[in-house]
Amino acid sequence: MTSTKNSRPRGRPRRFDPDEAVATAKHLFQAHGYDAVSVTDVTEALGINPPSFYSAFGSKLGLYTRILDLYADTGAIPFEDILRPERPVPEGLAALLEEAARRYAADPATAGCLVVEGTRCNDAQAREAARAYNVAAEDMIKAYIAARHPEEADRLTDFVATTMFGLSAKARSGHGADQLLATARLAAAAIRQALAD
Amino acid sequence: MTSTKNSRPRGRPRRFDPDEAVATAKHLFQAHGYDAVSVTDVTEALGINPPSFYSAFGSKLGLYTRILDLYADTGAIPFEDILRPERPVPEGLAALLEEAARRYAADPATAGCLVVEGTRCNDAQAREAARAYNVAAEDMIKAYIAARHPEEADRLTDFVATTMFGLSAKARSGHGADQLLATARLAAAAIRQALAD
DNA sequence: CGATTTTTATAATGACGAGTACAAAAAACT
DNA sequence: AGTTTTTTGTACTCGTCATTATAAAAATCG
Numbered sequence: 001m002t003s004t005k006n007s008r009p010r011g012r013p014r015r016f017d018p019d020e021a022v023a024t025a026k027h028l029f030q031a032h033g034y035d036a037v038s039v040t041d042v043t044e045a046l047g048i049n050p051p052s053f054y055s056a057f058g059s060k061l062g063l064y065t066r067i068l069d070l071y072a073d074t075g076a077i078p079f080e081d082i083l084r085p086e087r088p089v090p091e092g093l094a095a096l097l098e099e100a101a102r103r104y105a106a107d108p109a110t111a112g113c114l115v116v117e118g119t120r121c122n123d124a125q126a127r128e129a130a131r132a133y134n135v136a137a138e139d140m141i142k143a144y145i146a147a148r149h150p151e152e153a154d155r156l157t158d159f160v161a162t163t164m165f166g167l168s169a170k171a172r173s174g175h176g177a178d179q180l181l182a183t184a185r186l187a188a189a190a191i192r193q194a195l196a197d
Numbered sequence: 198m199t200s201t202k203n204s205r206p207r208g209r210p211r212r213f214d215p216d217e218a219v220a221t222a223k224h225l226f227q228a229h230g231y232d233a234v235s236v237t238d239v240t241e242a243l244g245i246n247p248p249s250f251y252s253a254f255g256s257k258l259g260l261y262t263r264i265l266d267l268y269a270d271t272g273a274i275p276f277e278d279i280l281r282p283e284r285p286v287p288e289g290l291a292a293l294l295e296e297a298a299r300r301y302a303a304d305p306a307t308a309g310c311l312v313v314e315g316t317r318c319n320d321a322q323a324r325e326a327a328r329a330y331n332v333a334a335e336d337m338i339k340a341y342i343a344a345r346h347p348e349e350a351d352r353l354t355d356f357v358a359t360t361m362f363g364l365s366a367k368a369r370s371g372h373g374a375d376q377l378l379a380t381a382r383l384a385a386a387a388i389r390q391a392l393a394d
Numbered sequence: 395c396g397a398t399t400t401t402t403a404t405a406a407t408g409a410c411g412a413g414t415a416c417a418a419a420a421a422a423c424t
Numbered sequence: 425a426g427t428t429t430t431t432t433g434t435a436c437t438c439g440t441c442a443t444t445a446t447a448a449a450a451a452t453c454g
Contacts, residue, residue, distance in 0.1 A: 009399090009400080010398080010399045010400060011398085011399040011400020011401060012399080012400050012401040012402065013400085013401075014400090014401065014402095015401080015402075048402090049402070049403055049404080050403095051401080051402070051403075051404095052401070052402065052403090055400085055401070055402090056401095
């Protein structure tokens with residue numbers, strides 16, 4: 001049961017589905033970035049008027065944080081699955097970087113990572129919201145490395161995170177999955193070497 | 198002789214020095230990015246009024262391209278000096294990445310690379326202007342590698358360029374020179390390994 | 395049906411963006 | 425001194441931005 005309707009709510013019914021709206025808006029933000037998407041862009045894409053938008057999401061920032069939540073839950077890289085504790089660190093990080101390369105270039109219209117790109121926008125609040133998710137992701141990487149190579153955790157986390165930022169940027173500038181994968185594999189080789197002593 | 202004055206020009210004299218103005222504006226663009234700097238920000242920083250600005254630079258884009266020219270001539274990484282043809286490729290690329298790491302984090306108020314960050318702005322014309330300089334830089338890297346390792350030139354150029362994008366992004370997000378240098382050296386190790394066969 | 399609740403559509407608000415019209419000011423040239 | 429040239433200051437244009445005031449529409453509840 002996907003909760004179709006259990007006795008309608010009170011007033012005039014919505015003409016649009018907020019979840020669909022979030023998905024549409026997510027696409028817009030991934031395609032153009034937070035700054036470049038106006039509320040008008042969103043309302044026109046949804047075929048609604050500003051008051052409907054504001055009643056549903058509160059503000060542009062409200063919509064964005066909702067999109068980030070959705071992305072973290074369903075759309076983002078499954079860090080937990082890739083960085084399993086028993087998996088050797090070089091293997092896990094290599095898989096992470098390759099997964100990033102593939103995802104970032106999967107759709108040329110929405111290249112790059114929503115969170116990574118969000119940390120670079122010009123709106124202070126939106127930037128901090130994205131940054132929080134980015135910090136959480138880097139913390140997971142660091143914890144994964146530290147469990148077996150504590151002395152290398154900081155350095156390798158920085159390296160992996162920097163590479164992911166580079167991959168997202170290059171994906172947005174038109175690099176294809178093949179190019180990004182080659183770069184990810186070179187980076188993975190550096191990690192393997194660093195952990196081999 | 199630095200051309201102080203050889204018979205004044207015709208009309209009312211300028212109250213400001215355009216070269217100083219370019220330097221001030223360059224600082225603003227490096228600190229906040231093209232999109233986040235308004236013409237008003239620039240004119241207020243210079244203590245001039247809009248007509249003076251437009252008469253001197255034509256447009257915001259005109260000022261920006263002038264800044265890019267200046268940057269390429271004097272402020273940017275000296276690719277020619279670092280990537281000397283006789284220098285072994287792993288050594289040259291390592292030096293390049295380390296130089297980038299140092300420069301990007303040299304001043305926390307203007308972290309990152311003007312050109313790299315410019316390729317990510319939301320104004321199409323400014324973006325393309327910056328991209329042209331970025332393409333030129335990557336072409337120099339590729340030519341340097343190709344002279345001795347033609348089969349690795351594409352792959353290594355992508356890797357170096359991606360790393361530089363990551364370094365610029367991380368510099369902007371607060372990473373210090375020490376962190377960036379550690380990442381640059383890991384990347385350099387990957388290059389050394391790739392060229393060792 | 396009439397009251398209540400919620401969403402809708404129309405149209406505006408005020409802030410800020412890049413760029414400009416106009417006339418006065420400040421210099422050189424004749 | 426008067427003309428010409430260029431820059432200056434004031435004040436404006438016009439577009440876009442996020443957001444909202446107002447009232448009509450569409451539903452449920454009594």
